Amino acid sequence: MSLRLYDTAARAVRDFTPLRAGQASMYVCGVTVQGPPHIGHIRFALAFDVLRRWLQHTGHQVTYIRNVTDVDDKILAKADAAGVPWWALAYDNERAATRAYEVLGTLPPTYEPRATGHVPEMIELVERLMARGSAYASGGDVYFDVRSFPGYGELTGQRLADLQPAADTDTDDRKRDPRDFALWKGTKPGEPETASWATPWGRGRPGWHLECSAMARKYLGPVFDVHGGGLDLRFPHHENERAQSQAAGDEFARYWLHNGWVTLGGEKMSKSLGNTALVDEVVRRVRPVELRYYLVAPHYRSMIEFTEGALAEAAAGYRRLESFARRAAERVGADAGEPVLAPAFTEAMDDDLGTPAAVAAVHEAVTRGNTGLADGDDAAVAGALGSVRAMLGVLGLDPLDPQWATAGTGSRLSPATDGLVSLALEQRAAARARKDYASADAIRDQLGALGVQVEDTPQGTRWELTT
Numbered sequence: 001m002s003l004r005l006y007d008t009a010a011r012a013v014r015d016f017t018p019l020r021a022g023q024a025s026m027y028v029c030g031v032t033v034q035g036p037p038h039i040g041h042i043r044f045a046l047a048f049d050v051l052r053r054w055l056q057h058t059g060h061q062v063t064y065i066r067n068v069t070d071v072d073d074k075i076l077a078k079a080d081a082a083g084v085p086w087w088a089l090a091y092d093n094e095r096a097a098t099r100a101y102e103v104l105g106t107l108p109p110t111y112e113p114r115a116t117g118h119v120p121e122m123i124e125l126v127e128r129l130m131a132r133g134s135a136y137a138s139g140g141d142v143y144f145d146v147r148s149f150p151g152y153g154e155l156t157g158q159r160l161a162d163l164q165p166a167a168d169t170d171t172d173d174r175k176r177d178p179r180d181f182a183l184w185k186g187t188k189p190g191e192p193e194t195a196s197w198a199t200p201w202g203r204g205r206p207g208w209h210l211e212c213s214a215m216a217r218k219y220l221g222p223v224f225d226v227h228g229g230g231l232d233l234r235f236p237h238h239e240n241e242r243a244q245s246q247a248a249g250d251e252f253a254r255y256w257l258h259n260g261w262v263t264l265g266g267e268k269m270s271k272s273l274g275n276t277a278l279v280d281e282v283v284r285r286v287r288p289v290e291l292r293y294y295l296v297a298p299h300y301r302s303m304i305e306f307t308e309g310a311l312a313e314a315a316a317g318y319r320r321l322e323s324f325a326r327r328a329a330e331r332v333g334a335d336a337g338e339p340v341l342a343p344a345f346t347e348a349m350d351d352d353l354g355t356p357a358a359v360a361a362v363h364e365a366v367t368r369g370n371t372g373l374a375d376g377d378d379a380a381v382a383g384a385l386g387s388v389r390a391m392l393g394v395l396g397l398d399p400l401d402p403q404w405a406t407a408g409t410g411s412r413l414s415p416a417t418d419g420l421v422s423l424a425l426e427q428r429a430a431a432r433a434r435k436d437y438a439s440a441d442a443i444r445d446q447l448g449a450l451g452v453q454v455e456d457t458p459q460g461t462r463w464e465l466t467t
Contacts, residue, residue: 029229033093040262040269047300100279140186182207209240227253290315337386
């Protein structure tokens with residue numbers, strides 16, 4: 001079975017046929033850097049990282065663009081409230097987002113353009129729209145005329161007559177139709193001059209939707225394969241992107257993919273609700289690889305209700321996979337076994353990235369591998385290890401990958417944790433050498449009470465965290 005993906009525009013699962021054989025082009029909306037990211041923000045990055053890895057595994061050369069929105073109303077307002085330059089606040093939060101992407105093991109994008117670096121392309125796009133009669137200037141702003149585009153609303157299955165006024169400006173009196181949306185916003189009194197650019201319509205800054213259309217076209221051309229982002233971006237952001245790009249004469253995206261939310265108390269996780277779980281904070285409670293597993297194991301289109309209990313359960317599930325990989329590597333070597341994917345895994349991934357079934361296939365392989373370890377069947381152990389590492393590698397979760405291979409917590413405490421456990425094990429080894437088995441057992445029991453499982457193997461003493 002070839003790869004099939006759920007296309008929001010078609011509201012159906014479709015065969016994925018790339019524009020160019022053996023190549024895949026993806027534009028994914030990144031974060032607006034008004035604050036540090038919580039796990040709801042960052043789920044999109046993991047969902048599309050898995051798609052990218054699967055495309056690469058199946059022989060595609062992937063061009064992956066992920067933008068940064070580094071100027072908008074909220075950034076300006078928060079910077080003003082904090083008494084700092086808007087660009088400084090944006091850059092600090094951009095670095096926090098990069099840190100979150102990296103700590104959770106996402107592959108770096110091919111390019112990561114900032115909105116502020118592509119104003120000329122945006123002005124050119126506005127001029128094309130105005131020349132085609134789909135945009136108009138009014139009072140220093142420029143608006144997209146939604147009635148000029150017959151397909152407006154088709155991405156999200158809405159009729160223009162049923163849509164509410166666009167809420168992206170407070171200048172509806174300048175619009176021909178209250179549903180028209182801003183392409184370009186004229187500078188307002190009190191806004192910093194550094195947050196505006198000279199245009200034929202006066203100084204101002206881009207509307208949110210304009211930037212993605214301009215950057216997608218620059219890096220991927222007038223037509224590309226996949227446009228992705230969070231479910232909340234379908235309307236108005238992606239609807240408006242599609243409208244302005246196609247009105248300008250571009251075919252734009254051929255497939256639209258959207259990942260589900262992370263919810264808390266049944267509501268979408270958001271700063272405005274105050275129900276956030278910042279990535280920087282969560283990875284102090286669980287290892288980053290465990291957080292990645294928690295966010296990747298459910299289907300990318302499903303909702304994830306965030307609870308500490310569910311997070312702990314996911315961490316325990318990942319540690320079972322990790323424990324087998326480490327024990328098998330000690331037995332037969334880390335690179336033993338062919339990296340063959342289980343058929344059930346391949347079938348699941350080709351079925352709209354069905355990670356729940358794919359993860360189940362990994363656990364089945366681990367069960368077979370554990371049986372091999374218990375029976376002393378090194379060939380079975382090696383086969384299972386090769387398969388498990390290959391499958392987890394596709395998901396960015398290979399326990400023996402250098403990023404995840406440390407035994408500690410993965411946070412700033414990792415070196416201290418490793419050192420303290422090693423010191424305790426040295427004391428245990430010294431006690432055993434002098435045949436003080438009571439003290440050796442006491443050290444092992446104390447470590448166990450702290451969540452450190454100690455195991456004596458023919459290759460030496462090994463340990464792992466169990467909590």
